[in-house]
Amino acid sequence: MSTETGGRIFSAASRSLIEEDEIELTSVGVDIGSSTSHLLFSKITLERSDTRYIIAAREVLYESEILLTPYRDDTTIDAEALAAFVEAQYRGAGLAREEIDTGALILTGVAVRRANARAIGDVFSAEAGKFVSVSAGDALETLMAAHGSGAAAFSRDGMPVLNIDVGGGTTKLALCIDGEPVAMTAVEAGARLIAFAEDGTITRLEPFGRRALADAGFALELGDKANPEVRRALAARMADDVIAAAGGADLGDKLRLPPLNADRRAAFVQFSGGVSEFVYTRTAASFGDLGPDLAAALIARATAEGYVIADSRQGIRATVVGASQYTVQVSGSTIYFDPPDALPLRNLPVIAPTLDLGETVDAAAVAAAVGEALARMDVAHGDRAVAVAVPWRGSATFHRLRALTRGLIDGLAAPLAAGHPLVIVLDGDVGGLIGIHARVEEGFPGTIVSIDGIRLSEFDFIDIGEVLKATGAAPVVVKSLVFPTQ
Numbered sequence: 001m002s003t004e005t006g007g008r009i010f011s012a013a014s015r016s017l018i019e020e021d022e023i024e025l026t027s028v029g030v031d032i033g034s035s036t037s038h039l040l041f042s043k044i045t046l047e048r049s050d051t052r053y054i055i056a057a058r059e060v061l062y063e064s065e066i067l068l069t070p071y072r073d074d075t076t077i078d079a080e081a082l083a084a085f086v087e088a089q090y091r092g093a094g095l096a097r098e099e100i101d102t103g104a105l106i107l108t109g110v111a112v113r114r115a116n117a118r119a120i121g122d123v124f125s126a127e128a129g130k131f132v133s134v135s136a137g138d139a140l141e142t143l144m145a146a147h148g149s150g151a152a153a154f155s156r157d158g159m160p161v162l163n164i165d166v167g168g169g170t171t172k173l174a175l176c177i178d179g180e181p182v183a184m185t186a187v188e189a190g191a192r193l194i195a196f197a198e199d200g201t202i203t204r205l206e207p208f209g210r211r212a213l214a215d216a217g218f219a220l221e222l223g224d225k226a227n228p229e230v231r232r233a234l235a236a237r238m239a240d241d242v243i244a245a246a247g248g249a250d251l252g253d254k255l256r257l258p259p260l261n262a263d264r265r266a267a268f269v270q271f272s273g274g275v276s277e278f279v280y281t282r283t284a285a286s287f288g289d290l291g292p293d294l295a296a297a298l299i300a301r302a303t304a305e306g307y308v309i310a311d312s313r314q315g316i317r318a319t320v321v322g323a324s325q326y327t328v329q330v331s332g333s334t335i336y337f338d339p340p341d342a343l344p345l346r347n348l349p350v351i352a353p354t355l356d357l358g359e360t361v362d363a364a365a366v367a368a369a370v371g372e373a374l375a376r377m378d379v380a381h382g383d384r385a386v387a388v389a390v391p392w393r394g395s396a397t398f399h400r401l402r403a404l405t406r407g408l409i410d411g412l413a414a415p416l417a418a419g420h421p422l423v424i425v426l427d428g429d430v431g432g433l434i435g436i437h438a439r440v441e442e443g444f445p446g447t448i449v450s451i452d453g454i455r456l457s458e459f460d461f462i463d464i465g466e467v468l469k470a471t472g473a474a475p476v477v478v479k480s481l482v483f484p485t486q
Contacts, residue, residue: 023045025043025044025102027043027044027102028095028100028103030086030124032077032105033107034069034169035274036067036167036274037069037082037085039063039089040064041063041064042059044057045058061093061095062093064089065092068287077120079123082120082123105120108141108167138186138256138257139184139186139375140376141165142172142173142181142186143174145273146174146181149270149272151270152174152176152179153179155176155177155179155180156179158178159268160176160264160265161270162266162268163181164242164246164269165271165272166189166275166276166279166295167190167191168192169190171189171242171245172184173185173186173242175266183261184257184260185245185255186255187245187251188241189212190238190294191275191291192206192289192290193208193212194212194226196231196289198288200226200228201223202224204222205220212234212237213230217233232297235296238297239301241254243305245259246260246302246307248260248261268309269310270309271309275291275294278292278295278296279298279309335450337448338439339447342449345421345462346463347463348385348387348463348464349384350460351376351388351389353366353372353389354369360400361400362407363403363406366411367406367411368411369411370388370408370412371411377458379415382417386412386420387424388411388412389426389427390408390427391427391428392427392430402442405434405438405442406442408424416444419446422447424451425454425456426450426451426452426454435450449464456478460478461479462479463479
C-alpha cells in the first residue's frame with residue numbers, strides 16, 4: 001500500500017524461491033594481489049535449512065599455479081598476461097567459464113588501485129553477474145586471511161591464536177579468540193619489498209624495502225648486489241618489526257593499521273600468505289625475493305618469544321579459499337522502499353555491527369558500532385553502498401525504533417553523504433516501521449530500502465530484486481564467502 005510519505009510498504013509470507021533441498025554449485029575464487037595471483041576451483045553442496053541454505057560439503061576441484069602478478073609498470077597490471085594465465089588455469093581445471101555458477105574476485109594490495117581496476121575488470125567482464133567482487137584493503141585482507149587460514153576456527157577451542165599473513169608487500173596480524181578475530185594490525189614488511197636477480201643484483205626496491213635496508217645498516221640501491229648476509233640481516237630486521245607488532249608495539253608509520261592492543265596474548269601462532277609456504281616447507285622454489293630468509297627469521301623470532309607455531313589450514317591461498325556460494329531468501333513481513341524505482345540493488349557488501357538492542361537503545365552506541373563494522377570491512381570511505389544487518393529483538397516501541405534509526409543513519413554518514421541508499425536488513429519484522437522512521441522522524445532525504453525476515457552476516461553480499469507484485473515479496477540473493485569451520 002502507499003503511505004503518505006511517498007514510500008511503499010508490502011507485506012508477504014516468508015518462503016524460499018528455490019524448491020530443491022540440495023544444490024551443487026561450481027565456484028571459483030580468484031585472488032589478484034600486488035605480488036601473486038592464483039585461482040581455486042571448488043564444488044560446494046548446499047542443503048536447505050528453513051529459508052536459508054547451509055554448506056553441507058566443499059570439495060576443492062583444482063588449485064591453480066601461482067603467478068607473480070605481471071605489471072606493465074610500477075602500478076599497472078598487465079591485463080593480457082593476466083588473462084592468458086586465467087585462461088590457462090580454466091583449461092587446467094577442465095572447466096569452461098559457462099560451467100562456473102558463482103565465484104569471488106578478491107583484489108588486494110596494489111591491485112586495488114584505480115589504474116588496475118579497469119584491466120582486471122576487462123579480464124573478468126563475462127563473469128560480472130556471477131562474481132562477488134571484493135577490493136580488500138588492509139583490514140579486510142587481514143580479516144579474510146584469519147578466517148581462510150583456519151586460525152579463527154582453531155581458536156574456538158578456547159586457545160587464542162595469532163595469525164600472521166606474510167605477503168609480498170605487507171604482513172597482516174590478527175589475534176583470534178573464541179572463533180573471531182578480535183584485534184588486527186598490519187606491518188610494512190614483506191618478501192617482495194626487495195627482489196633480486198640470480199646473481200644477487202637488486203631488481204626491485206620498494207620504499208619500505210629501502211628503509212629496511214637502512215635500518216639494517218646497508219646503503220644499497222637498484223643495480224647493487226646484495227649477498228646472502230645482507231638478505232639474512234634484512235629479513236631479520238623485518239621479522240623483528242613483525243614480532244614486535246605481535247606484542248602490541250607501536251611502530252609508527254611502519255604500521256598500516258593501529259597497534260595490536262589486546263588484553264590477551266596468543267599461545268599459538270599460525271602463518272599464512274606467500275611466505276608461509278617456506279615456513280611450513282611446502283615449497284623450495286626460488287622467486288628472487290626474501291621469502292626463504294624471512295620465513296627462517298620469523299620462525300626464529302616467534303620461537304624466541306615463546307610462541308608455539310601451529311600448522312595452518314591454508315598458506316598462500318588463505319584469502320582465495322573464500323569462494324562464493326549463494327542462497328535466496330524472501331523479505332518476510334514487510335519491505336519499505338522509496339522512491340518507487342529504488343530496486344533492484346546489486347552486489348551490496350553486508351556489514352554486521354555488534355549491537356546492544358536492549359529495552360533502551362543508545363543511538364550513539366549504534367553509530368559507533370556501525371562505524372567499526374564499516375572499518376572492519378574496508379568500506380568506511382563511502383565509495384560504495386552497503387547493507388547493514390540488524391538483529392532485531394524485543395518490542396517495537398517508538399523510542400527503540402527511533403534510537404536505532406538515528407544511530408544507523410549517523411553511523412552510515414560516509415556512504416550516505418556520497419549519495420548511496422540507506423539499506424537496512426533486519427531479521428525481525430519491523431522493516432516497514434524502520435523505513436518510515438528514517439523518512440518521517442529523521443527526515444532522511446535519500447533513497448531508503450528497509451526489509452526484514454532476512455538473516456545476514458559478515459562476508460555476505462546481497463542482491464535485492466524488484467518487488468514481486470503478486471506476493472509483495474522482494475527476492476534477496478545472499479552470496480557468502482566460504483571459510484573453514486574446523
